[in-house]
Structure formats: structure tokens, C-alpha cells
Amino acid sequence: MCIIFMQMENRSYKSLISFKDAQASSDVYAPLVEAMSAYKANPCVGFHIPGHNRGKGVLKNFSSLVGEDALNLDTTDEFDNLGTLFPSSGAIDEAQKLASSIFGSKRTFFLTGGSTIANLALAFGLTCPQDKIIIGRNCHRSVLSGMIISGANPSWLMPKKLDNWAIYGALDPVDLREQLEKNPDTSLVWVTNPTYEGVVSDIEAIARVCHEFDVALIVDEAHGCLWNFSDVLPKPALKCGADAVVHSLHKTGGSMTQSSMLHISKNSRFDVHKVEHALKLLHTTSPSLLLLTSLDAARAYLSSDTGKAAIENAIDNALYFREEASKIKGVRVLNSMNNVAFDVTKIFLKVDGLSGKRLESILELDFSIEIESASDEGILILSNIGNTQGEFDVLLNALRKISISNYPDLAYLEGIKFMPLTAPKVVMTPREAYFSKKERIKKEDAIGRIAAEVIALCPPGISVLLPGELIAAEHMPYLSDFSEIDVLVK
Numbered sequence: 001m002c003i004i005f006m007q008m009e010n011r012s013y014k015s016l017i018s019f020k021d022a023q024a025s026s027d028v029y030a031p032l033v034e035a036m037s038a039y040k041a042n043p044c045v046g047f048h049i050p051g052h053n054r055g056k057g058v059l060k061n062f063s064s065l066v067g068e069d070a071l072n073l074d075t076t077d078e079f080d081n082l083g084t085l086f087p088s089s090g091a092i093d094e095a096q097k098l099a100s101s102i103f104g105s106k107r108t109f110f111l112t113g114g115s116t117i118a119n120l121a122l123a124f125g126l127t128c129p130q131d132k133i134i135i136g137r138n139c140h141r142s143v144l145s146g147m148i149i150s151g152a153n154p155s156w157l158m159p160k161k162l163d164n165w166a167i168y169g170a171l172d173p174v175d176l177r178e179q180l181e182k183n184p185d186t187s188l189v190w191v192t193n194p195t196y197e198g199v200v201s202d203i204e205a206i207a208r209v210c211h212e213f214d215v216a217l218i219v220d221e222a223h224g225c226l227w228n229f230s231d232v233l234p235k236p237a238l239k240c241g242a243d244a245v246v247h248s249l250h251k252t253g254g255s256m257t258q259s260s261m262l263h264i265s266k267n268s269r270f271d272v273h274k275v276e277h278a279l280k281l282l283h284t285t286s287p288s289l290l291l292l293t294s295l296d297a298a299r300a301y302l303s304s305d306t307g308k309a310a311i312e313n314a315i316d317n318a319l320y321f322r323e324e325a326s327k328i329k330g331v332r333v334l335n336s337m338n339n340v341a342f343d344v345t346k347i348f349l350k351v352d353g354l355s356g357k358r359l360e361s362i363l364e365l366d367f368s369i370e371i372e373s374a375s376d377e378g379i380l381i382l383s384n385i386g387n388t389q390g391e392f393d394v395l396l397n398a399l400r401k402i403s404i405s406n407y408p409d410l411a412y413l414e415g416i417k418f419m420p421l422t423a424p425k426v427v428m429t430p431r432e433a434y435f436s437k438k439e440r441i442k443k444e445d446a447i448g449r450i451a452a453e454v455i456a457l458c459p460p461g462i463s464v465l466l467p468g469e470l471i472a473a474e475h476m477p478y479l480s481d482f483s484e485i486d487v488l489v490k
């Protein structure tokens with residue numbers, strides 16, 4: 001233990017004094033990866049959590065399944081001189097600083113509870129009961145949970161509807177301006193960009209409007225963490241004037257599932273300490289070092305030459321696939337002809353005669369192809385840094401076969417299901433409704449009552465109804481999976 005400690009002390013000290021040099025060559029330097037390598041190479045006799053003690057106390061079949069190294073490296077902060085997350089120290093601190101430098105933030109937090117924990121902490125730390133907040137209605141449910149925790153009073157910015165695709169499009173800065181003019185006491189604007197299907201809003205214009213009204217801007221850029229590393233991709237929100245930005249590095253950035261980053265921008269109006277305090281209250285006190293290390297590795301990889309080449313490759317594969325897929329009879333790909341700005345690596349397509357759900361099941365059952373998601377209308381395919389062009393050829397061949405196979409699909413005839421995009425009728429805040437007395441009633445009897453639960457269609461998890469909103473006849477088609485729902489007692 002002592003030997004390791006001394007070695008790690010030296011390494012850590014050297015790393016800190018050479019932090020500036022490390023920034024210059026941050027493409028190869030990954031302090032947490034190094035610290036974990038030293039931890040692996042210098043095992044000590046451990047009497048601490050996790051109790052399996054480097055994999056010795058687990059089912060053999062499990063350790064064979066995941067590999068001995070996975071359990072050997074499954075540890076948490078505070079031990080073996082790997083650093084701590086809250087407060088930030090040691091190799092974890094260095095790794096966060098390098099990420100902050102690469103993403104261009106004032107402060108970057110590593111998180112092991114996904115972007116969900118980032119959204120919860122932003123709501124909890126930065127908003128108070130009854131604060132007026134404008135939120136893009138296509139936000140993730142974690143933003144809504146944040147509203148329930150904080151008691152803030154959201155009003156909704158409705159995205160444009162892409163009629164032929166049955167998906168939400170961009171948020172309009174003009175609509176935002178109108179809403180801010182009507183509600184000058186708004187304290188915060190919170191938008192999601194890109195949409196799940198890759199449609200991009202003009203965040204620079206949105207930030208300009210926010211700044212004009214002296215209102216802070218949070219951008220949930222969960223699906224856009226690669227943008228920082230390629231000029232071909234949309235401009236990242238940290239460079240567009242956002243005050244805080246959320247990145248699910250685990251979604252497209254190559255880190256492990258559940259690992260995310262929360263950035264506070266250089267000129268942010270937010271108090272970093274308030275955010276950190278909220279994170280301390282909400283975040284696990286036993287962060288997985290494997291997940292934290294995977295964030296460090298992802299940052300180092302994405303900023304390395306090989307990582308950048310992998311991103312360019314993902315873009316090239318996407319462009320190749322888009323072109324080839326558009327040549328297949330009956331296949332339609334959402335593209336710039338549809339008057340939208342989008343992230344090319346997210347490919348939304350539909351096939352004539354098939355609903356998205358049916359197409360998904362055909363791809364899975366008959367071709368062993370797993371896509372990102374499916375809706376009634378189409379499917380979403382991601383061109384990732386881990387995909388090869390050969391894999392896209394497999395998908396293209398499958399689509400070619402499907403296009404000449406006459407697969408039947410009754411659901412297709414039922415037509416496109418849009419989520420209701422009329423402004424919700426808000427009767428009370430989500431928190432007030434959440435903590436009010438509720439009853440469960442038949443869906444048919446719910447019209448005219450106030451919703452007491454979040455009803456969101458997954459994917460992409462966008463809300464049809466929120467606690468505190470009036471239920472109307474237009475919501476009924478979207479409640480087909482429910483026979484009963486929670487409403488407030490009259």
C-alpha cells in the first residue's frame with residue numbers, strides 16, 4: 001500500500017506540475033487511465049469496499065463472463081490514491097480539468113449517473129419554487145423530474161413539427177423571443193439540442209435572445225458530444241453562448257454506459273458552487289472508477305488523431321449510407337431537402353408500406369440488425385465512432401431486400417401518430433400536482449381532469465402529459481397503452 005502510495009504521489013505531483021504541457025498534448029495523456037494502470041499493476045491487500053475485493057468474492061461464471069480485469073478494476077474513489085470526485089482531487093481532478101480544457105468550459109464535472117443526474121442537479125441547484133422557466137417541450141424526462149424536485153414553474157416552448165416524419169423539429173428563436181416578451185420575469189431558458197432524431201436548433205440565435213433578456217441558457221446536448229471534435233458537425237453549445245451544457249459521453253462519445261459530463265461555460269452566469277453543491281447532494285457517494293476512467297479515456301481518444309479520424313469516418317459512413325439508401329426504391333431519408341438543419345450521423349428514415357416499428361422488427365428478426373429506435377413512422381440509425389462501412393453495407397443490403405419483399409404491415413395503414421403539439425394547459429406546477437392527492441381512474445373518464453403522472457412516449461420519451469396539466473380529448477390516442485391513469489382528486 002505504502003509503495004503504491006509513494007509511486008502514485010510522485011506520479012500525481014509530476015502530472016500536476018506538467019498540467020500545461022499535458023494540455024498541449026492532451027490527445028495522448030489520460031491521467032485516470034494511468035492511475036488505474038498503476039492500481040492494477042500494484043495490488044495491495046484491501047479491506048475496503050467493494051466487498052468482492054478485486055473479483056475474489058463473486059460467482060465464477062460472472063467473473064468469466066465479464067473478464068477478471070473488469071472486476072479487478074471495479075473500485076470507487078477515495079481508495080488507492082485514485083482521487084475523489086466530490087471534492088475533486090487527484091487523478092480524477094486532473095482528468096476533469098483536461099476535459100474542461102478540451103471542451104472549453106470553466107468547469108467540467110464527471111458524472112456516473114448519466115445526464116439524468118446533470119439535469120436533476122441543474123434544476124435543484126439553480127432554480128427555486130415558482131421560478132419562471134421556459135423549457136423546450138421536447139426535453140428529456142429528467143428535466144421534468146428536476147422541476148418536480150425544485151418546484152419551479154415551467155412554461156413550454158413548442159418545437160416545430162415535421163409533418164411528414166411525425167417527429168419534432170427545431171425550436172424557433174422567434175417563438176422564444178415572443179415568450180420572453182410576455183414573461184420578462186423568466187429566470188432561465190432550457191433547451192434540448194439536437195433532437196433525438198438529430199434535428200438541430202439555432203443555438204447561437206437562441207443564446208442571443210436569452211442574452212438580450214438577460215436570461216441564462218442551459219442546453220441539454222446529451223446527443224451532441226462529438227460536435228466539439230469536428231467542424232463538419234454542428235457548432236457546440238459551449239461555443240454558442242450557453243451557460244451550462246450537458247453531454248451524455250456514453251451515448252455517442254465512446255465512454256461507458258451511465259458516464260456523462262456537465263460543463264459550466266467560461267462566461268456562465270451560474271454559480272459553479274451551487275451546481276457542485278447540488279451534485280454532492282444528488283450524486284452517488286460511490287462513483288465507479290471504471291466509469292470515470294472511461295470518461296477520461298473518451299476525452300483523450302476523441303481529441304487524439306485516431307479519435308478524430310474515427311469521427312470523420314462516422315461522418316463519411318453516414319454520408320455514404322444516406323446516399324446509397326436514398327437510391328433504394330421506397331426508402332426515404334430525412335435530409336436537408338426537408339428544410340431542416342441536422343447532425344448527419346443521426347439518420348432517420350422510413351420505408352413505404354412499413355411502419356417504423358415493423359421495419360425495426362424485420363431488421364432484428366430476419367437480419368439480426370439492431371437499430372437505435374423506431375416510431376410509428378420511421379427508424380433512427382446512428383453512425384457511430386465504432387461502426388464500419390462494412391456494417392452499413394449489411395444494413396443497405398437488408399433494406400434492398402426488404403424493399404422488394406412485400407412484407408405486410410397492417411399498422412402502417414393506421415397512419416402517422418403525432419404527439420399532440422398544442423400548448424399544454426397548465427393548471428399548477430409539476431411539483432404541486434405531484435404532491436397533491438391522486439386517484440387512479442379509467443382513461444375514458446379522464447378528460448377534463450388534471451394529470452398526476454408523467455406520460456411520455458418512449459422513445460424518445462417526450463411528454464404527452466405532465467403532472468398539473470389538463471387532460472383533453474386530443475390526448476386519448478396517445479394513451480393507448482393505458483387503461484387507467486393517475487389524476488388529481490377533485
Ligand SMILES: Cc1ncc(COP(=O)(O)O)c(C=O)c1O
Pocket residue numbers: 113114115116117119139140142192196220222223248258260
Ligand atoms: C436529451 C436527453 N437528455 C438527457 C438524457 C438522460 O441521459 P442519461 O441516459 O445519460 O441519464 C437523455 C437520455 O436519453 C436524453 O435523450
